Amino acid sequence: xxxxxxxxxxxxxxxxxxxxxxxxxxxxxxxxxxxxxxxxxxxxxxxxxxxxxxxxxxxxxxxxxxxxxxxxxxxxxxxxxxxxxxxxxxxxxxxxxxxxxxxxxxxxxxxxxxxxxxxxxxxxxxxxxxxxxxxxxxxxxxxxxxxxxxxxxxxxxxxxxxxxxxxxxxxxxxxxxxxxxxxxxxxxxxxxxxxxxxxxxxxxxxxxxxxxxxxxxxxxxxxxxxxxxxxxxxxxxxxxxxxxxxxxxxxxxxxxxxxxxxxxxxxxxxxxxxxxxxxxxxxxxxxxxxxxxxxxxxxxxxxxxxx
Amino acid sequence: xxxxxxxxxxxxxxxxxxxxxxxxxxxxxxxxxxxxxxxxxxxxxxxxxxxxxxxxxxxxxxxxxxxxxxxxxxxxxxxxxxxxxxxxxxxxxxxxxxxxxxxxxxxxxxxxxxxxxxxxxxxxxxxxxxxxxxxxxxxxxxxxxxxxxxxxxxxxxxxxxxxxxxxxxxxxxxxxxxxxxxxxxxxxxxxxxxxxxxxxxxxxxxxxxxxxxxxxxxxxxxxxxxxxxxxxxxxxxxxxxx
Ligand SMILES: Nc1ncnc2c1ncn2[C@@H]1O[C@H](COP(=O)(O)OP(=O)(O)OP(=O)(O)O)[C@@H](O)[C@H]1O
Ligand SMILES: [Mg+2]
Numbered sequence: 001x002x003x004x005x006x007x008x009x010x011x012x013x014x015x016x017x018x019x020x021x022x023x024x025x026x027x028x029x030x031x032x033x034x035x036x037x038x039x040x041x042x043x044x045x046x047x048x049x050x051x052x053x054x055x056x057x058x059x060x061x062x063x064x065x066x067x068x069x070x071x072x073x074x075x076x077x078x079x080x081x082x083x084x085x086x087x088x089x090x091x092x093x094x095x096x097x098x099x100x101x102x103x104x105x106x107x108x109x110x111x112x113x114x115x116x117x118x119x120x121x122x123x124x125x126x127x128x129x130x131x132x133x134x135x136x137x138x139x140x141x142x143x144x145x146x147x148x149x150x151x152x153x154x155x156x157x158x159x160x161x162x163x164x165x166x167x168x169x170x171x172x173x174x175x176x177x178x179x180x181x182x183x184x185x186x187x188x189x190x191x192x193x194x195x196x197x198x199x200x201x202x203x204x205x206x207x208x209x210x211x212x213x214x215x216x217x218x219x220x221x222x223x224x225x226x227x228x229x230x231x232x233x234x235x236x237x238x239x240x241x242x243x244x245x246x247x248x249x250x251x252x253x254x255x256x257x258x259x260x261x262x263x264x265x266x267x268x269x270x271x272x273x274x275x276x277x278x279x280x281x282x283x284x285x286x287x288x289x290x291x292x293x294x295x296x297x298x299x300x301x302x303x304x305x306x307x
Numbered sequence: 308x309x310x311x312x313x314x315x316x317x318x319x320x321x322x323x324x325x326x327x328x329x330x331x332x333x334x335x336x337x338x339x340x341x342x343x344x345x346x347x348x349x350x351x352x353x354x355x356x357x358x359x360x361x362x363x364x365x366x367x368x369x370x371x372x373x374x375x376x377x378x379x380x381x382x383x384x385x386x387x388x389x390x391x392x393x394x395x396x397x398x399x400x401x402x403x404x405x406x407x408x409x410x411x412x413x414x415x416x417x418x419x420x421x422x423x424x425x426x427x428x429x430x431x432x433x434x435x436x437x438x439x440x441x442x443x444x445x446x447x448x449x450x451x452x453x454x455x456x457x458x459x460x461x462x463x464x465x466x467x468x469x470x471x472x473x474x475x476x477x478x479x480x481x482x483x484x485x486x487x488x489x490x491x492x493x494x495x496x497x498x499x500x501x502x503x504x505x506x507x508x509x510x511x512x513x514x515x516x517x518x519x520x521x522x523x524x525x526x527x528x529x530x531x532x533x534x535x536x537x538x539x540x541x542x543x544x545x546x547x548x549x
Contacts, residue, residue, distance in 0.1 A: 291409075
């Protein structure tokens with residue numbers, strides 16, 4: 001597999017990859033397969049009915065990692081993929097996805113990934129997803145990921161997603177259904193600047209007894225960017241749900257937080273917390289008393305917040 | 308080294324100005340100075356004026372002869388003034404180690420960070436990577452605030468009620484910290500305190516009440532009167548009894 005400097009740079013940004021990964025992987029480059037590896041426990045199969053792949057993890061697989069990065073460097077490309085993850089019972093794996101766009105041209109580059117997770121009984125998944133855009137072109141960089149999650153009894157998923165730089169517009173939809181004792185943790189970090197727009201739409205259904213979900217979003221909206229955070233949790237059984245939106249606005253940035261909690265069962269316990277505001281003046285002052293300028297203080301606070 | 312000349316401060320309240328400090332004149336050269344006096348007397352406001360967080364309505368401030376009245380907080384910090392807040396600030400994502408490094412302004416070894424933390428009785432291993440957020444107890448935040456201020460190594464350091472919220476056992480070692488600091492510092496320490504044991508180690512005690520300096524002298528001159536309550540220090544008396 002041959003990847004140029006720009007492409008290796010994107011891989012490093014989104015997946016922390018310095019070289020071709022060791023374990024199972026599938027690299028998608030400008031809408032085409034650029035490289036794939038499977039292991040005894042993890043199979044990757046190209047779909048026949050639509051673009052995309054099936055990632056099949058055998059029951060009981062422990063300690064393996066799958067990398068499925070997507071990179072786009074052609075301007076004007078609109079890439080749509082369907083990826084299905086079948087995680088066998090009792091498996092414990094890490095999945096690193098992500099999309100990097102380098103748009104050097106004047107046309108719009110877009111990647112829409114539709115990821116469906118079918119997580120088996122007592123299986124554990126850590127799913128890390130990073131979105132990144134760069135390029136000197138005037139073309140827009142657009143990412144619209146959809147994540148559909150079904151977690152069987154006792155299973156768990158932790159989803160960590162970050163979009164820190166360079167994506168002009170994103171509309172992220174995450175839908176999850178949890179069976180008995182299943183847990184879902186989502187940690188999302190978003191920073192928007194310029195005229196960017198980011199929408200996050202969570203809908204979690206706590207179907208099974210003692211299921212639980214934590215959705216945590218930390219975001220910074222700078223310049224004239226706008227973010228919209230929707231989190232809907234349905235407690236249909238004895239269950240616990242917690243959503244948290246913590247946002248800093250800077251310049252003329254704006255943020256809307258829209259929680260919706262549906263407690264449909266007497267033992268459902270649902271909490272929503274939202275805090276939106278500019279950087280607290282006293283935080284800036286404290287750092288300035290340590291010798292930092294106002295701008296340096298602001299940087300420290302922003303970096304800490306998104307760390 | 309630090310001089311306040313005719314400092315007055317009024318805050319806007321319901322359209323009318325509320326006079327908080329009234330023509331304060333003070334020259335501080337001693338190694339260890341203490342401010343005391345009743346709650347609401349104006350001590351913290353004066354400290355904020357020294358650091359540049361609050362601008363006086365009138366009057367000038369001099370540091371080593373230089374007029375710093377119009378300098379920013381950052382500029383004063385870089386000249387050698389530092390300030391441990393009465394109410395420490397909480398952050399999200401910034402760790403104890405981050406703050407100590409920012410304060411020191413250079414890369415420190417784990418041992419050096421550890422030294423600042425053990426000065427205030429905190430075990431470095433437990434605390435260096437803790438976030439300075441609401442999960443820390445009031446006393447822990449207060450100790451971290453002191454450790455961070457020590458890491459500045461400034462020539463003029465203000466501690467605003469450093470003992471507040473610190474348990475009795477640690478209070479003794481805190482006193483030792485200030486005694487040591489006052490011996491080895493090349494500059495001055497100003498402590499705002501209601502505690503007799505802290506006032507006892509000061510070279511000079513300034514009593515501030517109703518926005519004015521009502522008494523100024525050595526501990527032998529001030530402490531006996533403070534204890535009998537001959538100034539308007541009812542709040543202080545109550546605190547001492549408690
Ligand atoms: N910005 C402001 N607006 C209105 N009132 C203020 C302002 N700042 C300070 N004050 C008032 O000024 C007075 C002095 O406050 P300051 O915090 O300096 O007191 P202090 O001597 O430090 O008291 P304590 O011993 O309780 O810490 C108080 O009555 C306070 O309410
Ligand atoms: Mg005070």
